[in-house]
Amino acid sequence: MSKAASIPSAVRRPLSFERGSLTLFGSLAVLIAGLVSLDTGLTGVGLFILGGLLGVVFLLFQYGFASVWRHALVRGEVMGLAAHFLLIGLCAIVFIPASALGLSAAGTVAPVTISLFVGAFIFGLGMQLANGCGSGVLYSFGSGSGRMMVALPFFIIGSVLGSFLLPSALGWGSVGPVAIAGGLSDGLRTIVNLSFISVAGFGFYLLGRHRGQQLSKRLVLACLVIAALCWAVFVLSGHPWGVTFGFTLWGAKLAQDIGIPVENFTFWQWPGPARALSHSLLSDISSLMNIGMVLGAAMVAAGSGQLSRQNWPSGQQLVAAAVGGVLMGIGARLSFGCNIGAFLGGIASGSLHGWIWFVVAMTGSWAGIQIRPRFGLEK
Amino acid sequence: MILSPKKIYLMLIVLGAILMTFDHLTSNALTDVGSPSELGNACAPCGAPCVDNQSK
Numbered sequence: 432m433s434k435a436a437s438i439p440s441a442v443r444r445p446l447s448f449e450r451g452s453l454t455l456f457g458s459l460a461v462l463i464a465g466l467v468s469l470d471t472g473l474t475g476v477g478l479f480i481l482g483g484l485l486g487v488v489f490l491l492f493q494y495g496f497a498s499v500w501r502h503a504l505v506r507g508e509v510m511g512l513a514a515h516f517l518l519i520g521l522c523a524i525v526f527i528p529a530s531a532l533g534l535s536a537a538g539t540v541a542p543v544t545i546s547l548f549v550g551a552f553i554f555g556l557g558m559q560l561a562n563g564c565g566s567g568v569l570y571s572f573g574s575g576s577g578r579m580m581v582a583l584p585f586f587i588i589g590s591v592l593g594s595f596l597l598p599s600a601l602g603w604g605s606v607g608p609v610a611i612a613g614g615l616s617d618g619l620r621t622i623v624n625l626s627f628i629s630v631a632g633f634g635f636y637l638l639g640r641h642r643g644q645q646l647s648k649r650l651v652l653a654c655l656v657i658a659a660l661c662w663a664v665f666v667l668s669g670h671p672w673g674v675t676f677g678f679t680l681w682g683a684k685l686a687q688d689i690g691i692p693v694e695n696f697t698f699w700q701w702p703g704p705a706r707a708l709s710h711s712l713l714s715d716i717s718s719l720m721n722i723g724m725v726l727g728a729a730m731v732a733a734g735s736g737q738l739s740r741q742n743w744p745s746g747q748q749l750v751a752a753a754v755g756g757v758l759m760g761i762g763a764r765l766s767f768g769c770n771i772g773a774f775l776g777g778i779a780s781g782s783l784h785g786w787i788w789f790v791v792a793m794t795g796s797w798a799g800i801q802i803r804p805r806f807g808l809e810k
Numbered sequence: 811m812i813l814s815p816k817k818i819y820l821m822l823i824v825l826g827a828i829l830m831t832f833d834h835l836t837s838n839a840l841t842d843v844g845s846p847s848e849l850g851n852a853c854a855p856c857g858a859p860c861v862d863n864q865s866k
Contacts, residue, residue, distance in 0.1 A: 474842060703848060738816050
């Protein structure tokens, strides 16, 4: 008698579900890689794979932002923030001196606008209600989280609403893009920005040590691996990794499918968004990497049996996920990104908007934490 | 009866895959992957144009 035949059927059934899921996700990954290779070649396939690897790494290390920020604000646990700045510093080493390193890539220096303040606050608030940020929603959705199955569609809806609002929101006031030490050479600019990042990172680290906290080796390893993947994305795509434009594009295409003339809105007439809207979403870097991230996390979840262990949170918490998703979507568009595009990508590119995003989104997170108990969520 | 998360999840994945494939097959494709910040007078990752010193 074979070993498999000796296992009771009740035990075998969950395994076959996981295997079936793994086969489905693997087949989808191969299909997408095939479609992408026909149009955008190895670059597209490479970015799809990098998205998948980011999904795997984020899920395996449970790397996130929302819970780290909440624990910092509620419990005073700041080692996670030190780790965030370690990751940002590692990325900055490549992003800021890109041209001096001979790379045909450039960082993200976005404008400092009133909408940045409003959007970052809204995003921070929504992030605490939904229990995840842009990347967190993606990889948790990939792992089968019931909460994120609600948060993601509402994130998409919110980001389309945000795309309708952004053009007029830019009129509220702007001082334009501000590159920190922008007048200096690439080398000096890198040194100045790394100094600021180090002050923040070491500041949180020393504060944590003072409080008796430890920076785990596992967290440091996660930062090193994610930084290496971010470097690869930067070199291959020419830009820092971004998440939320993909959501906006998915929502806009779906809105078009149900007859909403999205293309008539100002945002979708700007050259970049207009091109994305009129072409396959597999041609859009953010979309392609997001799909990869979901499938990467999905394969890990299926392989580890996590898919079968997911349960629905309470109705109140699902409402919080929906509200948080909409707020994050609107906030991300008004503030030029999420924890990945604005916080990580912005600061690592030496852009002042990234620092402002961090401070204001942290304030929004504090507000969101105060509201969480009303939705049955702990502070 | 409420469906379990894994059933809803698989339905969403399959639906998403169908929509993505439909979009890909019915849309023009670029010969290289693109980002909205690459075109026009873009100042942000989403492709928003530069609006220096603009206030009302």
